[in-house]
Amino acid sequence: MMIKLTETLSLFVLLFVCVGGLRAVAQPADVTKGPVKNIGSGQFQAHYTVSCDAVIFVCVGTAMSVTEYEELGKSVARRDPSAVAIIIDPHRGFLTKQNGTKFTDVVNAISKDISNLVDSCSETKPQHYLIGGHSEGGQGAVEALKINQLVFPPAGFVGLAPYKITPDLKISIPSLNIGFSKMSCLVCPCEAALAAYSNSDSSNRVFYQLQTNNWNFVTGGPHCSFADNGCTLGICPGKGNISEWMHDFVGQTVHLFLEAIRVPDKFDYNHFLSAITTTGPREVDLFVNSDVAVMTKQGAIKADPVALR
Numbered sequence: 472m473m474i475k476l477t478e479t480l481s482l483f484v485l486l487f488v489c490v491g492g493l494r495a496v497a498q499p500a501d502v503t504k505g506p507v508k509n510i511g512s513g514q515f516q517a518h519y520t521v522s523c524d525a526v527i528f529v530c531v532g533t534a535m536s537v538t539e540y541e542e543l544g545k546s547v548a549r550r551d552p553s554a555v556a557i558i559i560d561p562h563r564g565f566l567t568k569q570n571g572t573k574f575t576d577v578v579n580a581i582s583k584d585i586s587n588l589v590d591s592c593s594e595t596k597p598q599h600y601l602i603g604g605h606s607e608g609g610q611g612a613v614e615a616l617k618i619n620q621l622v623f624p625p626a627g628f629v630g631l632a633p634y635k636i637t638p639d640l641k642i643s644i645p646s647l648n649i650g651f652s653k654m655s656c657l658v659c660p661c662e663a664a665l666a667a668y669s670n671s672d673s674s675n676r677v678f679y680q681l682q683t684n685n686w687n688f689v690t691g692g693p694h695c696s697f698a699d700n701g702c703t704l705g706i707c708p709g710k711g712n713i714s715e716w717m718h719d720f721v722g723q724t725v726h727l728f729l730e731a732i733r734v735p736d737k738f739d740y741n742h743f744l745s746a747i748t749t750t751g752p753r754e755v756d757l758f759v760n761s762d763v764a765v766m767t768k769q770g771a772i773k774a775d776p777v778a779l780r
Contacts, residue, residue: 502518503518503590512579523591532697534702559592560606582600582623606631606694626732627732628642631721655707664679679743679747695708703759731743740759
């Protein structure tokens, strides 16, 4: 009887250890911040956990560097452990970041050697590559689409107040766009995220508009809340803790975007609405797919597509 009891306890302990070990493996690992590396005319820094199913290239804004978006990269990797966030600067040492050729050259060079450049990709080939960026960096990503010289098929575009998006810059892949209702850092909403959304295919596009009320539209407002501490000289950081909120919000929306890319049936309003309900109290408008966004003094509003004909 004592032997059977001992065997039973041993099995129980073994089962407990095994289950505990499995549970530990299932938990997301801490985010690793890779070293800053130069590549061609550019520079990059990767943020990752233990997987490499998806790679998101995020280009920095005007006069910015890769180390100024560390919290954003960390949030994307933490919210979706299957993703690697790679912050890129396609033109290091220079103010401008919107050149589509330089953007293409840098992301092509990284993707070709990603197994050696990013630890979490050493044994796993990425299934999805996404491109995007903040401000001018977002324009650079769309310019790269126009040039059409990427060595991988881009699975989606992530626009963080991308600027300047003109009518000729069409986005033929799924797009996620985040922007603001009022001008900030002299960036007009009508030429930023709203424009990117309007230029996208109406079957797989998303636009989150954060309602803002800044009176200073030159050096004020939240246009640079995607960065760690605002843009150069700390301008346009937004009020209060908006940067902390924004980093988490971007991480959550990118996660939902990746889910919809993997399972297209999820490309609907309710799926993307969950980001608004789980990231805290901010007034955010959501436009998805066939929703038509029209610019007004209060920002973009939904319009009846029939009435616009």
